Amino acid sequence: MTDIRKVGLIGGGVIGAGWAARCLLNGLDVALYDPDPEIGRKMDEVMANARRSYRRLFPDAHAPEGRLSLVASVADAVRDADFVQESLPERIELKRTVLAEASRVARPDTIFGSSTSGLLPTDIQADMAGPERLVVGHPFNPVYLMPLVEVCGGARTSQETKERAADFYRSIGMHPLMLRKEIDGFVADRLMEALWREALWLVRDGIATTEEIDDAVRYGPGLRWAFMGTFLIYRIAGGEAGMRHFMAQFGPALQWPWTKLTDVPELTDAFVDQIAAQSDDQAGGKSIRELEQLRDDCLVSVLSALRAQGYAAGRTTKRYEELQWDRAQAATLARIVDPAKPLRLHECRVEVDWIDYNGHMTESRYLYVFGNASDALFRHVGIDTEYHQAGKSYFTVESHIMNIAEASLNESLYVTTQVLAVDPKRLHIFHSLYRADDDVLVATAEQMLIHVNTNESHAVPADEAVLDKLGVIVEAQKNLPRPAGAGRHVGAPRRP
Numbered sequence: 270m271t272d273i274r275k276v277g278l279i280g281g282g283v284i285g286a287g288w289a290a291r292c293l294l295n296g297l298d299v300a301l302y303d304p305d306p307e308i309g310r311k312m313d314e315v316m317a318n319a320r321r322s323y324r325r326l327f328p329d330a331h332a333p334e335g336r337l338s339l340v341a342s343v344a345d346a347v348r349d350a351d352f353v354q355e356s357l358p359e360r361i362e363l364k365r366t367v368l369a370e371a372s373r374v375a376r377p378d379t380i381f382g383s384s385t386s387g388l389l390p391t392d393i394q395a396d397m398a399g400p401e402r403l404v405v406g407h408p409f410n411p412v413y414l415m416p417l418v419e420v421c422g423g424a425r426t427s428q429e430t431k432e433r434a435a436d437f438y439r440s441i442g443m444h445p446l447m448l449r450k451e452i453d454g455f456v457a458d459r460l461m462e463a464l465w466r467e468a469l470w471l472v473r474d475g476i477a478t479t480e481e482i483d484d485a486v487r488y489g490p491g492l493r494w495a496f497m498g499t500f501l502i503y504r505i506a507g508g509e510a511g512m513r514h515f516m517a518q519f520g521p522a523l524q525w526p527w528t529k530l531t532d533v534p535e536l537t538d539a540f541v542d543q544i545a546a547q548s549d550d551q552a553g554g555k556s557i558r559e560l561e562q563l564r565d566d567c568l569v570s571v572l573s574a575l576r577a578q579g580y581a582a583g584r585t586t587k588r589y590e591e592l593q594w595d596r597a598q599a600a601t602l603a604r605i606v607d608p609a610k611p612l613r614l615h616e617c618r619v620e621v622d623w624i625d626y627n628g629h630m631t632e633s634r635y636l637y638v639f640g641n642a643s644d645a646l647f648r649h650v651g652i653d654t655e656y657h658q659a660g661k662s663y664f665t666v667e668s669h670i671m672n673i674a675e676a677s678l679n680e681s682l683y684v685t686t687q688v689l690a691v692d693p694k695r696l697h698i699f700h701s702l703y704r705a706d707d708d709v710l711v712a713t714a715e716q717m718l719i720h721v722n723t724n725e726s727h728a729v730p731a732d733e734a735v736l737d738k739l740g741v742i743v744e745a746q747k748n749l750p751r752p753a754g755a756g757r758h759v760g761a762p763r764r765p
């Protein structure tokens with residue numbers, strides 16, 4: 270964990286706004302300086318996209334958002350900041366001058382990250398007061414979703430700065446890749462640029478259009494790269510003999526006249542026009558914001574799938590989800606909830622991928638929402654990630670959902686929960702799902718849960734502390750009217 274609470278951002282363009290979104294959605298306060306008169310509108314749009322993605326990726330476990338202040342100067346952005354991230358245009362003189370000023374205003378212990386995608390940290394830190402406090406923290410677009418951040422120190426960067434920066438980036442859900450040496454373009458951009466240079470040649474030589482080249486990536490190697498990268502995939506391609514065989518078989522091809530990697534096509538006006546026209550065709554009239562949403566939706570799907578595997582970027586996402594659980598728990602515990610009323614612990618919104626062909630919320634999402642409401646109850650009674658890691662959890666063994674009204678796209682919903690009974694191994698609950706706008710009851714779920722030892726898959730008593738908290742709720746709620754649907758089974762006659 271880090272003690273960073275307040276982040277100063279210099280520059281709020283594509284990357285700076287992405288940093289702002291990631292920090293705010295992690296509950297950090299952000300002071301952002303960007304002279305662009307449109308900065309407020311742009312930030313609103315980026316935040317809307319980012320919130321939409323986080324709701325899908327971490328449906329029930331995000332911390333309350335931090336506060337965004339759009340400030341009037343670099344000095345105002347950095348004065349009280351615990352961490353500063355610079356995302357200025359890629360011009361070395363500008364970065365150097367602005368960071369020289371910022372480093373004289375910020376506290377001496379404030380760490381600075383630069384988002385540069387290729388400039389050397391040694392050059393960027395040259396005029397700073399306390400240059401040992403600067404690292405490059407090179408992110409990927411969209412910063413609020415992409416886990417990778419390349420951390421590269423300059424000649425004067427201290428080891429402590431690299432470690433503190435990496436801790437900070439980790440705490441906001443990123444995967445810091447620590448560069449062993451300072452190098453122009455770092456690692457990922459060098460790889461991407463090699464591919465892009467070759468792609469430009471293929472367009473220039475009339476071999477493929479921009480869309481065909483993108484197809485070659487997204488229907489093929491791009492799918493594998495997302496989780497295994499290049500080397501591991503090639504190891505497998507070497508068959509049982511592995512990497513040595515792969516290198517013996519395909520290594521010599523590197524000498525064949527396949528590539529033009531050392532050469533760059535001249536970016537003449539005509540060539541740029543050709544690329545731009547093909548790219549326009551490819552976009553099919555979609556605006557940048559629409560393309561961003563499409564990109565974000567696909568990224569969320571990929572990250573969700575990888576999270577289920579707990580592999581590669583999915584491992585980072587899983588760890589981050591656990592962190593989010595604990596933060597959401599802290600937020601839940603800080604709220605005063607009257608145990609004598611049905612507990613309102615979970616809120617959500619009907620997302621686009623919750624809608625079925627009938628145009629309303631699809632049935633599996635009801636169980637999903639009720640499951641998230643149960644998670645909120647668990648957090649409320651003190652079940653944290655440590656509890657889960659110790660092999661203890663509640664499993665749902667029986668559910669009865671009643672669908673009462675419809676829920677439509679973008680409607681806000683909330684769940685209230687009654688705890689009907691608890692004993693050491695069993696928990697009997699009743700959730701009610703309401704539309705937030707008119708408090709109409711949309712669905713209910715009665716559920717029986719068993720407390721299990723997840724390592725041995727058998728029922729065991731819950732911890733005393735958890736049972737005590739659940740017991741308090743049962744006692745406080747015992748005079749509430751029993752929910753109408755409780756005890757009902759499919760086909761049962763209605764109560765009079």
Ligand SMILES: NC(=O)C1=CN([C@@H]2O[C@H](COP(=O)(O)OP(=O)(O)OC[C@H]3O[C@@H](n4cnc5c(N)ncnc54)[C@H](O)[C@@H]3O)[C@@H](O)[C@H]2O)C=CC1
Pocket residue numbers: 279280281282283284285302303304305343355356357358359367384385386387407408409410
């Ligand atoms: N766009 C990308 O895909 C990536 C860019 N980067 C790096 O991030 C940095 C920023 O790039 P982008 O966000 O793409 O550029 P951008 O052009 O979208 O944003 C730059 C922002 O800086 C603002 N600005 C200009 N002068 C300023 C000043 N004196 N003080 C404060 N703000 C000022 C501009 O108004 C603009 O909003 C660059 O170093 C770039 O190499 C890193 C990763 C990916």
Ligand SMILES: C[N+](C)(C)CC(=O)CC(=O)[O-]
Pocket residue numbers: 386408409410458461
């Ligand atoms: C184009 N770019 C070199 C600025 C890209 C990056 O640095 C990272 C990314 O998001 O692709």
